Amino acid sequence: MERLDKVLSNLGYGSRKEIKILVKNGVVEVDGEIVKSSDIKVDPEKAKIKVSGEEINYRKYIYIMMNKPAGVVSATFDNYDETVIDLLEPDHAVFNPFPVGRLDKDTEGLLLITNDGELNHRLTSPKWHVDKVYYAQIDKAVDEKDVEAFEKGIVIDDGYKCLPAKLEVISSDKDGSEINVTIQEGKFHQVKRMFEARSKSVLYLKRIKMGNLVLDEDLEEGQYRELSKEELSIIKER
């Protein structure tokens, strides 16, 4: 059981003081009864709580899928740049969520944002090897030799040998290529550094899949939505 004012303030309905005023104004209902005191104990998982006639959407954790745009950083705070958290509406930001792993400032695509620390750990811990799929545009022709090298494990600039990666060539000629690449790790600038090791440059990078979770193509750059129940079970089942 939790205090009603705490439940409501955690969901962004205001400070405890403001919630006291809401209650005083008679706009807060629990299980069909107008409540008289903001410090009563409720079970937020079971009680039907309404504010101004509207039922609250209680959740402890929030799970957001964002189509990250280029130009914003995957952090909760930054002195110079806009962050992915700055793109959230106040009623989502109130959960104090953070990005799961990082995409570079110029990388777009699938970014999970949550306040569930345990899920974050399971998805980012090196020992879990969660597959991440990226679509990329490359400045030169990508060929079968690159596919083989990725499969064997690319040695990047600091001498680290990457785990085998699957490289699929969508189109390729001397003016450039389009590819999908699946990596199991998340080293700093990993995809870019893997191509640099093959003397090629990544011109555009977008993450399209993480584990079995696929980026919703209906999300425009910078848009986001909460995960569906199915998506949440997909991402948690690993």
Ligand code: URA
């Ligand atoms: N690899 C990169 O180089 N950059 C990213 O943002 C993600 C993977």
